[in-house]
Amino acid sequence: MKKIISGNEAIALSFGDSGGVFASGYPGTPSTETLEEVARLDEVYCEWAPNEKVALESVIGASIAGGRCLSTMKHVGVNVAADALMTLTYTGVNAGLILMVADDPGMHSSQNEQDSRNYARFAKVPMLDPADSQEAYDFVRAGFEISEQFDTPLMLRTTTRIAHAKGVVEQREKIKPVVGEWARNVPKYVMLPNFGKIKHGEVEERLLKLREFAETTPLNRVEMADTELGILTSGISYQHVREAYPNASVLKLGLVHPLPEKKIRAFAAKVRRFMIVEEMDAIFEEQVRAMGIRVDIGKDRISYCGEVSADIVRAALGDAVTGSAPPVADLPQRPPTFCPGCAHRGLFTILSKLKAFVSGDIGCYTLGALPPISAMHSCICMGASISAAHGMAKVNEIAGRTEKPVAVIGDSTFFHSGMTGLLSLAYNGGNALVVIMDNRTTGMTGGQENPGSGRVLQGEPARQVDIATLVKALGIDNVAEINTYDLAETEAAIRKGLETPGPYVLIDKNPCILRYRVKQSMLAVDLEKCSGCRACLKVTCVALGMVPAGDKMKVQIDPNICNGCGVCAQLCKFDAMSVVKG
Amino acid sequence: MKVFNIVIAGVGGQGVLLASRVLAESALACGMDVKQNEVHGMAQRGGSVISFVRIGERVYSPVVMPGSADILISFEPLEALRYVHYLKPGGKLVYNRATINPSTVASGMATYPPDVEERIGRACRDAHGIDALAIAKEAGNAKAVNMVMVGSVMKNLPIDAKVVEGVVREISRDKGAEVNLRALKGGAAA
Numbered sequence: 001m002k003k004i005i006s007g008n009e010a011i012a013l014s015f016g017d018s019g020g021v022f023a024s025g026y027p028g029t030p031s032t033e034t035l036e037e038v039a040r041l042d043e044v045y046c047e048w049a050p051n052e053k054v055a056l057e058s059v060i061g062a063s064i065a066g067g068r069c070l071s072t073m074k075h076v077g078v079n080v081a082a083d084a085l086m087t088l089t090y091t092g093v094n095a096g097l098i099l100m101v102a103d104d105p106g107m108h109s110s111q112n113e114q115d116s117r118n119y120a121r122f123a124k125v126p127m128l129d130p131a132d133s134q135e136a137y138d139f140v141r142a143g144f145e146i147s148e149q150f151d152t153p154l155m156l157r158t159t160t161r162i163a164h165a166k167g168v169v170e171q172r173e174k175i176k177p178v179v180g181e182w183a184r185n186v187p188k189y190v191m192l193p194n195f196g197k198i199k200h201g202e203v204e205e206r207l208l209k210l211r212e213f214a215e216t217t218p219l220n221r222v223e224m225a226d227t228e229l230g231i232l233t234s235g236i237s238y239q240h241v242r243e244a245y246p247n248a249s250v251l252k253l254g255l256v257h258p259l260p261e262k263k264i265r266a267f268a269a270k271v272r273r274f275m276i277v278e279e280m281d282a283i284f285e286e287q288v289r290a291m292g293i294r295v296d297i298g299k300d301r302i303s304y305c306g307e308v309s310a311d312i313v314r315a316a317l318g319d320a321v322t323g324s325a326p327p328v329a330d331l332p333q334r335p336p337t338f339c340p341g342c343a344h345r346g347l348f349t350i351l352s353k354l355k356a357f358v359s360g361d362i363g364c365y366t367l368g369a370l371p372p373i374s375a376m377h378s379c380i381c382m383g384a385s386i387s388a389a390h391g392m393a394k395v396n397e398i399a400g401r402t403e404k405p406v407a408v409i410g411d412s413t414f415f416h417s418g419m420t421g422l423l424s425l426a427y428n429g430g431n432a433l434v435v436i437m438d439n440r441t442t443g444m445t446g447g448q449e450n451p452g453s454g455r456v457l458q459g460e461p462a463r464q465v466d467i468a469t470l471v472k473a474l475g476i477d478n479v480a481e482i483n484t485y486d487l488a489e490t491e492a493a494i495r496k497g498l499e500t501p502g503p504y505v506l507i508d509k510n511p512c513i514l515r516y517r518v519k520q521s522m523l524a525v526d527l528e529k530c531s532g533c534r535a536c537l538k539v540t541c542v543a544l545g546m547v548p549a550g551d552k553m554k555v556q557i558d559p560n561i562c563n564g565c566g567v568c569a570q571l572c573k574f575d576a577m578s579v580v581k582g
Numbered sequence: 583m584k585v586f587n588i589v590i591a592g593v594g595g596q597g598v599l600l601a602s603r604v605l606a607e608s609a610l611a612c613g614m615d616v617k618q619n620e621v622h623g624m625a626q627r628g629g630s631v632i633s634f635v636r637i638g639e640r641v642y643s644p645v646v647m648p649g650s651a652d653i654l655i656s657f658e659p660l661e662a663l664r665y666v667h668y669l670k671p672g673g674k675l676v677y678n679r680a681t682i683n684p685s686t687v688a689s690g691m692a693t694y695p696p697d698v699e700e701r702i703g704r705a706c707r708d709a710h711g712i713d714a715l716a717i718a719k720e721a722g723n724a725k726a727v728n729m730v731m732v733g734s735v736m737k738n739l740p741i742d743a744k745v746v747e748g749v750v751r752e753i754s755r756d757k758g759a760e761v762n763l764r765a766l767k768g769g770a771a772a
């Protein structure tokens with residue numbers, strides 16, 4: 001039966017159909033739905049790990065124990081898992097192992113635009129790059145076969161327009177999972193230097209064998225047509241190429257590492273103009289040029305930044321693009337913002353008022369950096385808030401500055417890689433105030449379970465870690481709970497935390513209103529009392545708006561949107577906002 | 583058959599994705615090739631959302647290029663204006679007239695353009711505003727704006743309206759189906 005599904009759904013479905021038994025990952029757009037869909041299959045075991053390194057390591061264990069397995073993450077997740085990956089490539093696998101990584105060219109929801117094909121080269125592992133949902137489905141099965149045949153982990157790489165785009169998929173016949181032997185093989189799985197040296201040699205030999213395989217596998221396909229123009233491409237870029245030039249000759253790679261040198265050389269020789277179309281880095285082009293093959297058009301005409309499109313391919317060849325009027329100018333932007341009722345709003349309202357330096361982290365609370373709240377001053381990668389604040393405080397001390405930084409971090413990020421930063425803060429005698437926003441979910445990526453939420457991915461109840469106890473065990477003496485819906489209390493707690501020398505941790509435990517569907521009674525404005533001063537607007541809540549009232553503009557609250565958190569009302573000096581039972 | 587390009591725009595939480603799914607599933611049920619794509623992630627946090635549905639005999643890219651949409655369906659007037667350049671010359675625009683303040687307006691940093699509908703009219707000759715929110719409420723649920731919008735364009739699509747009804751019935755939860763079908767009909771009559 002034909003279905004219309006996303007690349008993420010296709011990968012999950014195929015994992016279930018291709019004998020998969022164990023999957024572990026960490027959420028991150030655009031990869032997240034893959035594991036959520038595996039969970040829905042209800043027949044294979046899967047779980048959220050606290051971070052990507054743990055996920056990949058668990059999957060390594062699953063492979064050693066003989067089960068076909070999958071680890072899923074976004075591109076930056078591979079940085080976290082890279083330590084495991086770089087030695088996993090030496091040990092190889094017992095049962096087939098796929099590391100799925102979703103890249104985000106164009107940075108639709110990411111902090112950088114790294115190209116994971118670099119990791120395939122770096123780790124010397126094969127990588128598949130599907131061009132639509134059907135290939136995403138097919139490449140999981142092919143991936144397991146390659147992984148087992150060549151005794152190697154395999155990277156399956158998608159990009160946002162593959163992971164999230166839906167296309168038609170035909171399901172194949174299901175393979176029953178067979179769990180193999182639990183491998184006991186010291187020279188293969190214990191990477192002491194003497195064993196590692198042998199293994200490194202094997203990795204190089206494996207790469208040569210994979211090169212041969214790349215020449216003949218149907219995963220790499222030549223579509224010979226008009227020889228005036230020949231294009232080497234892969235993944236989503238193939239679709240843009242075909243859209244722009246349906247009659248061109250194309251060498252479409254499914255296996256993007258290692259490259260089939262002979263095939264590329266023969267193809268390039270047959271066409272008058274040879275072009276390479278690839279998103280982000282010049283991975284193909286650099287290698288093809290190093291082979292001594294002439295490239296007529298490539299990265300000189302296609303940016304390293306952002307996504308490729310049909311028009312970008314046309315423009316690179318100097319052809320006319322789809323004409324369009326320019327976008328309408330000067331429209332108010334519509335960026336994402338804290339949900340009405342979100343507990344992060346109260347915290348950032350106070351941090352903004354106190355003008356504290358906020359060392360931020362990655363999660364919904366990163367939106368606290370946007371104007372007019374503008375209360376976040378750095379945000380690098382998951383977990384960096386606490387460790388970066390620690391470094392700032394040390395240099396401040398050296399410089400004789402007295403201001404104490406505030407680190408803000410969410411529960412999921414704290415478990416991911418914030419805990420080690422806090423341990424360092426305690427151990428190294430640091431001086432920062434840390435606010436942990438424990439909303440009991442991984443909010444930014446859509447509300448996934450985590451070790452603090454009390455449930456696991458497949459829904460069963462789970463052991464719930466107590467963050468306050470954990471923080472104390474890491475060596476922090478000053479730990480207090482706050483309620484960020486109460487601005488006065490929050491302000492007093494933050495002031496105290498900033499005035500007290502040494503590490504200080506505040507924990508807010510209000511749940512994510514979106515994930516837990518919290519609906520409170522709403523607020524209404526007394527137009528008699530409202531002076532139109534706009535002080536409340538600074539909280540940046542889409543439930544608020546200005547309406548004409550007499551000769552003035554006054555504030556109105558949209559009852560369909562308001563979630564009754566009362567943060568705006570606490571900024572009103574005229575007592576004009578009050579609760580109405582919804 | 584040439585590929586037919588549909589762009590759906592709106593605000594996070596308005597159900598743009600479900601509307602896209604209805605159109606994509608319907609096209610598939612009519613035996614056509616389909617690609618559907620939107621960028622989500624931060625969409626739920628009230629941001630601007632844009633989704634593409636491309637249908638035809640063979641569809642390659644999931645992305646609609648600006649200047650090539652046959653139809654733009656916008657769930658909100660400001661978003662109609664933001665994405666009107668996606669329409670090809672002579673393309674059709676159907677938009678919901680009910681406005682939603684972006685956060686930049688709610689925080690007092692910007693003002694909602696008071697002449698938004700006039701500007702839409704100037705940017706597109708074939709633009710039609712409908713009171714989708716009122717129609718949805720009448721059908722029984724303010725959240726059914728997405729189905730009203732789908733209904734309002736059914737006659738302009740290369741998809742059989744009966745098939746769309748079938749898909750809506752199938753993907754709605756039990757109680758929602760009747761409301762959604764009423765919303766679809768309400769939209770078609772608007």
Ligand SMILES: Cc1ncc(C[n+]2csc(CCOP(=O)(O)OP(=O)(O)O)c2C)c(N)n1
Pocket residue numbers: 026027028029074076077080111362363364365382409410411412413414437439441442443444445512
């Ligand atoms: C290494 C890495 N993995 C995953 C992500 C994707 N990601 C962005 S924010 C986030 C988690 C946010 O959860 P939490 O810290 O609980 O904050 P909330 O959004 O709930 O406020 C994740 C997983 C990332 N940016 N980097």
